[in-house]
Amino acid sequence: MSSDAVTVTPESTADLADAMRAVEADDARVSIRGAGTKQGWGALSRETSVVIETTRLARVIEHATGDLVLTVEAGARLTDVQNAVAAHGQRLALDPPERDATIGGVVASAASGPWRLRYGTPRDQLIGITVVLADGTIAKSGGKVVKNVAGYDLGKLFTGSFGTLGAIASVTVKLQPIPPAMRIVSVAADEPGAVWAAVARSTAEPTAVEWDGRTVHVLVEGAHAAVEAIASTLAGSLGTTTITDTLPATFGARPWSPGEIGIKLTHRLSALDTAVAALRRELPGARLSAHVGSGVVWAGWPVADVASARAAVEALRTVGSTVVVDAPFEVKQAVDVWGPVAAVSLMRRIKDQFDPDHRLNPGRFVDGI
Amino acid sequence: MTLAALASDFTRVLGDDSVITERAALRTYECDGLTAYRCIPGLVVLPRTTAQVSYVVRRCHEESVPFVARGSGTGLSGGALPMETGVLIVMSRMTNVRAVDIEDERAVVEPGVVNLELSRRAAPHGYFYAPDPSSQQVCSIGGNVAENSGGAHCLKYGFTAHHVTGLEVVLPDGTVEKLGGYAPDPVGYDLIGAFVGSEGTLGIATEVTVRLMRAPESVRTLLAAFRTMDDAGAAVSAIIGAGILPAAIEMMDALSIEAAEAAVACGYPAGAGAVLIVELDGPAAQVEADGSAVEDHCSAAGAFELRLAVDDAERAQVWRGRKSAFAAVGRISADYIVQDGVVPRTALAEVLGDIAALASSTGIRVANVFHAGDGNLHPLVLFDESKGETERAEEVSTRILELCLEHGGSITGEHGVGHDKKKQMSRMFTADDLDVMQLVRCAFDPASLCNPGKVFPTPRLCGERPGRRTGAHPLQEAGVADVF
Numbered sequence: 001m002s003s004d005a006v007t008v009t010p011e012s013t014a015d016l017a018d019a020m021r022a023v024e025a026d027d028a029r030v031s032i033r034g035a036g037t038k039q040g041w042g043a044l045s046r047e048t049s050v051v052i053e054t055t056r057l058a059r060v061i062e063h064a065t066g067d068l069v070l071t072v073e074a075g076a077r078l079t080d081v082q083n084a085v086a087a088h089g090q091r092l093a094l095d096p097p098e099r100d101a102t103i104g105g106v107v108a109s110a111a112s113g114p115w116r117l118r119y120g121t122p123r124d125q126l127i128g129i130t131v132v133l134a135d136g137t138i139a140k141s142g143g144k145v146v147k148n149v150a151g152y153d154l155g156k157l158f159t160g161s162f163g164t165l166g167a168i169a170s171v172t173v174k175l176q177p178i179p180p181a182m183r184i185v186s187v188a189a190d191e192p193g194a195v196w197a198a199v200a201r202s203t204a205e206p207t208a209v210e211w212d213g214r215t216v217h218v219l220v221e222g223a224h225a226a227v228e229a230i231a232s233t234l235a236g237s238l239g240t241t242t243i244t245d246t247l248p249a250t251f252g253a254r255p256w257s258p259g260e261i262g263i264k265l266t267h268r269l270s271a272l273d274t275a276v277a278a279l280r281r282e283l284p285g286a287r288l289s290a291h292v293g294s295g296v297v298w299a300g301w302p303v304a305d306v307a308s309a310r311a312a313v314e315a316l317r318t319v320g321s322t323v324v325v326d327a328p329f330e331v332k333q334a335v336d337v338w339g340p341v342a343a344v345s346l347m348r349r350i351k352d353q354f355d356p357d358h359r360l361n362p363g364r365f366v367d368g369i
Numbered sequence: 370m371t372l373a374a375l376a377s378d379f380t381r382v383l384g385d386d387s388v389i390t391e392r393a394a395l396r397t398y399e400c401d402g403l404t405a406y407r408c409i410p411g412l413v414v415l416p417r418t419t420a421q422v423s424y425v426v427r428r429c430h431e432e433s434v435p436f437v438a439r440g441s442g443t444g445l446s447g448g449a450l451p452m453e454t455g456v457l458i459v460m461s462r463m464t465n466v467r468a469v470d471i472e473d474e475r476a477v478v479e480p481g482v483v484n485l486e487l488s489r490r491a492a493p494h495g496y497f498y499a500p501d502p503s504s505q506q507v508c509s510i511g512g513n514v515a516e517n518s519g520g521a522h523c524l525k526y527g528f529t530a531h532h533v534t535g536l537e538v539v540l541p542d543g544t545v546e547k548l549g550g551y552a553p554d555p556v557g558y559d560l561i562g563a564f565v566g567s568e569g570t571l572g573i574a575t576e577v578t579v580r581l582m583r584a585p586e587s588v589r590t591l592l593a594a595f596r597t598m599d600d601a602g603a604a605v606s607a608i609i610g611a612g613i614l615p616a617a618i619e620m621m622d623a624l625s626i627e628a629a630e631a632a633v634a635c636g637y638p639a640g641a642g643a644v645l646i647v648e649l650d651g652p653a654a655q656v657e658a659d660g661s662a663v664e665d666h667c668s669a670a671g672a673f674e675l676r677l678a679v680d681d682a683e684r685a686q687v688w689r690g691r692k693s694a695f696a697a698v699g700r701i702s703a704d705y706i707v708q709d710g711v712v713p714r715t716a717l718a719e720v721l722g723d724i725a726a727l728a729s730s731t732g733i734r735v736a737n738v739f740h741a742g743d744g745n746l747h748p749l750v751l752f753d754e755s756k757g758e759t760e761r762a763e764e765v766s767t768r769i770l771e772l773c774l775e776h777g778g779s780i781t782g783e784h785g786v787g788h789d790k791k792k793q794m795s796r797m798f799t800a801d802d803l804d805v806m807q808l809v810r811c812a813f814d815p816a817s818l819c820n821p822g823k824v825f826p827t828p829r830l831c832g833e834r835p836g837r838r839t840g841a842h843p844l845q846e847a848g849v850a851d852v853f
Contacts, residue, residue: 066606066715067744089612110554121554123562124531131805135834139805140798145711147528147743148779149517149566150786150797151824152806156530156562165558177612200474201495203586205651222651223658230652268551270472295553321556341557343546346812350558353808353831366557 005031007051013073013130013138013169016057020167021136023050029359030134032163034075034102038109040326042162043337046363052167054104060084061170062144068175069127069144074104074168090175093119097252104168110160114208114219114252117293119176122159128172129155131165134355144172157350163361164369165354179207179221183231184247186217187240193273195238196292200269204234209292212250216292219247255287256300261309262326263299265316272297278319282312303327306334313339338366372411375456378428379414383421387462389413398457401442401449402504406788410437410451415459419537419545419575422458426573426819427543429456435818438573440480440512443504445707446787448516448568448823458573460511466490467576474581475534475551480511480574484518487579496581499526502783503692514574517566519783521691522648524742525616526582528783530565535578538564541571541814550578563809568785569820571813585650588616589660590678592687593645593667594638598622598737601643602718604670605741608647609714611666613659618742619646622721624701625694625736625749632697635690638674645672645741646691694738695749702734702751704759706766709784710773714744723772724748733758733765745782746773771796786824795826804829 010016023030029048033039035055054075061071065088072081079099081092095113096106105111107129112121119125128142131154141154158165189195192211199209199218208219218238220231231243256262263283267275272292279288279299286301303309309331316322317339324337341347344367351358351369363369373390380388389395390412399407416422429436435455442449451457463479466486470476471494476487484505487498501520502508508518514536519528526532535549548564549555564571595601601620608615621629623642629635637644647663649656664675678684690697698705712720721737728735736749748769752762770780770793780786780793794803803825810817811831821828 064713064715066610067713068609069713110559120527120531123559124527133805137801137805137834139802141802141806143777143779143797145713145744145778145782147519147523147711147740147745147782149528149783150779150781150790151794151803152809153517153530153562153566154806154809156559157809159562160554160559177614180612197472200472200583203583203652205583205585205655222655225658226652226654229654264554266552266554268470268473268475270470295551321552321554323556338556342548342555343560344557346540346546346560347558349812350563350809353812354805 005049005051007053009053009056011056013057013132016052016132016167016169017136017138019052020132020134023359024135029362032167032361034105035077035100037098037101038105038111041109042364044329044332044363045361048362054102054167057169063088064144065090068177069146069172070175071128071144071170071172072103073170075102077101078103078106085175086178089178091178092173093125093176094122095252097254103171107159107168107171108161108163114210114291116291117209118205118207123156125173126155126159126171127174129158130169131158131167132169133166134357134359138169142172146174162365164351164365166360181224181227182219182221182245183227184217184219184244185231185235185238185240186215186242186244187238188214189216190214191273191276192216192290192292196272198238199234200293202234202237204230210251211290211292213255213288217248217251253289254300255289255298256326259328261301261303261324261331263301263313263316264323264325265297265299265320267295267297267320269293269295271320275320278316282315303331306330310335341366372434372454372456375428375432375434376412379425382424383414383416387415387417387421398439398442398451398459401439401444401447403445403447403787403789406447406450408451408453410457411454413457413459415462417462419539422539422573422575423543423545425456425458426539426541429818430542430816433816433818435821437820438511438515438569440509440515441483441507443508444512444516444785444787445709446781446785446789448785448787448820450788460573461509463575471496471581473551475578476581477576477578478510479576480509480514482510484508484510484513491581492584495584497584498579499532499582500529510577510579511574514565514577515567515569516783516785521617521619521740524618524740525614525650530562532580533561533565533577534580536561536564536574537576538572538574541816541819545575568787568824570810570824572819587653587656588648588650588684589656590684590687591647591660591663591667592637592676592678593647593672594641594674595643595645595670595672598643598721599718600671601645602721602741604645604667604672605717606715607666607670608663609742611662613662615647615663615742616650617646617648618740619691620644620737620739620741621691621694622737624734625698625738626690628697628701628736629690629694631700633689633693635686635693637690646687691738698736698749698751703753703755705752706750706762708746708748708750708766708769709781710746710748710770710778711782712744712746712773712776712778714742716776716778717741717744720746720772720776724769727765727768731761731765733762735765740782743782744778788823791824791826794824803827
């Protein structure tokens with residue numbers, strides 16, 4: 001965005017549509033954002049003159065407690081949503097570590113955390129969505145029932161679209177009961193592959209298996225009467241006796257700090273150690289973490305120089321899909337942050353249909369979309 | 370180019386035995402599982418490879434001939450209803466299981482592979498494929514992808530969309546694209562998410578990569594008999610309210626129990642006004658804890674008999690009545706309509722009451738079998754065509770969908786919109802909603818040749834902007850389409 005960009009903060013879906021129509025009337029380009037916790041993610045945006053910020057579009061529209069379904073406006077903070085539904089013993093099964101993030105931002109960036117092993121990612125929680133297109137058209141898909149196959153699923157298309165197809169006005173998500181008890185089985189591991197193989201063979205059905213570069217933490221949740229037995233059996237098969245009932249402070253944290261390069265490498269499940277080895281080889285000194293069993297390894301790398309960053313990313317792409325999630329400006333300028341994309345011409349056609357003038361978050365997404 | 374010319378072209382490229390032009394043979398494909406709609410296809414092809422599918426689609430595209438893909442033909446919404454002027458592409462010869470990689474928790478199959486085959490292949494390794502539509506012994510994975518099929522156990526495990534990690538698709542112009550694969554989170558728009566459940570309107574899947582799951586340590590199946598549907602409903606609310614997430618909760622009413630008894634002698638408790646089947650699976654300790662809680666909730670809600678299936682044989686016996694229910698109503702009624710609607714779970718009791726009132730005011734009996742855990746109703750509307758009840762039965766069936774919508778539900782939970790329910794789409798969605806959905810269609814299939822006339826009540830010309838339609842629809846003016 002340009003330094004003198006105008007910021008608009010709609011308070012309703014109708015406001016949001018008005019803002020979009022004004023943008024179109026002015027032939028302007030617009031950045032859409034929530035709380036801004038992931039403004040460093042994605043490719044560099046081309047210049048925009050308007051910022052639409054959803055943080056005042058933040059009402060809970062309906063919490064159907066008996067149905068475990070929540071409809072909430074996009075600007076509501078995930079933390080606030082969790083607190084509200086926790087009062088009813090429920091949770092939204094999304095735990096990306098950016099705790100100030102808005103629900104719309106989490107969906108638009110497909111941000112996920114440790115719980116993805118059991119519950120999946122934002123696409124899997126979403127059962128309905130209302131969006132506003134660049135010309136102000138308001139449209140919804142899905143609904144507020146957990147089972148529904150009527151019509152195309154725009155929610156999945158908008159999940160992870162980084163605001164390039166339209167602005168998310170509100171979402172309807174399914175909720176989960178908060179399990180009464182938890183145990184964390186921890187085992188030291190320089191390479192997490194063997195631990196995963198043992199967890200995968202077990203029938204513990206863990207909620208999450210996280211590796212922080214040194215230790216694998218397995219989160220087991222369930223009934224009070226059950227978790228201890230499940231955790232002990234699992235600990236036995238992992239050769240550890242470390243069982244606690246509190247999550248480590250770093251559980252699910254992204255392994256990079258501001259100013260560093262944050263990398264996400266995805267892999268087939270059997271290739272976890274291969275992915276870890278490649279990251280250690282190509283990014284010397286990097287901090288690593290993994291959503292074990294989900295096929296995602298993260299790396300945080302203090303930047304040496306742009307050229308070596310580019311070379312490292314190129315080398316990693318021969319191992320698995322590698323996204324430069326967050327990085328300093330100079331690195332983002334020099335590196336293709338998204339990497340090769342399948343069916344990119346089809347994605348361009350989708351973009352052209354939804355945002356024919358390419359006004360929304362221009363340049364932020366794959367292939368310059 | 371005429372269909373006859375296309376037929377000889379396809380015969381030359383795919384071989385004699387892959388093209389059907391004989392009217393009697395074509396008739397085999399005139400409908401899917403919803404037999405109320407029939408149309409003899411202009412031409413049927415049965416490709417064996419992705420290259421052949423791509424060739425057929427590309428030629429159709431070049432000649433502006435519409436085409437429809439079909440799997441096993443078990444769909445219940447007329448989604449695979451063929452066109453007289455078009456080509457029906459039958460995928461049932463693509464039946465190779467290309468890979469079962471347990472360590473990756475993935476299998477790669479061709480679209481004609483039957484759903485149950487996946488779990489059969491995975492079972493020796495202690496794994497299974499979760500989506501289990503009740504037609505799983507015959508329905509194909511390609512059809513499951515098109516319909517985003519669920520099943521009794523989707524309460525815990527989700528639908529096909531949650532279990533597909535990769536697709537090879539032939540787009541409506543014949544282009545082949547590989548989407549996703551073994552690794553998660555493919556970069557870019559979630560095209561797999563857009564494709565799964567698009568009812569064959571965005572292209573044809575020629576290879577599907579699915580997630581395999583570790584089989585649960587323990588499975589516990591409880592049959593609970595209640596005097597009334599209200600009591601059974603209260604038990605469901607109590608179970609869910611207690612934070613228990615069973616793999617499945619199924620409910621049947623007295624009429625469907627009667628039918629199931631007549632058909633398969635499932636031996637459900639006598640005098641039951643409703644039965645619940647509650648299946649729990651997971652780690653043994655968890656299942657044990659939840660199991661006793663479920664029994665308590667059922668008893669507290671008035672269950673007069675609880676039966677715990679202790680082994681696979683008993684489990685099969687419990688499920689037998691439920692799984693046979695659709696076909697079984699044939700024992701108690703000359704004709705019937707299987708409806709598929711969804712309501713918020715908490716509205717179940719009210720909607721069932723409304724359905725009962727509707728049945729008594731119209732004299733049309735309705736048997737209820739449903740996935741109680743997720744509010745997915747399958748009312749079976751019973752009638753006798755020979756007594757002239759068809760129209761009244763259809764009215765009742767439509768009215769049930771309206772009841773679902775009035776309670777904030779959906780017109781279809783798993784059978785799809787297809788040909789059957791496209792009129793009702795306008796009840797559930799605004800014109801803008803439908804136009805915006807069709808932007809996706811326009812990106813995939815601008816020429817509107819891929820399973821046209823399904824899902825949407827009003828086709829749109831690609832290039833129009835949503836919400837800016839004035840006067841009569843251009844396709845309508847051109848006499849190509851009707852507006853419902």
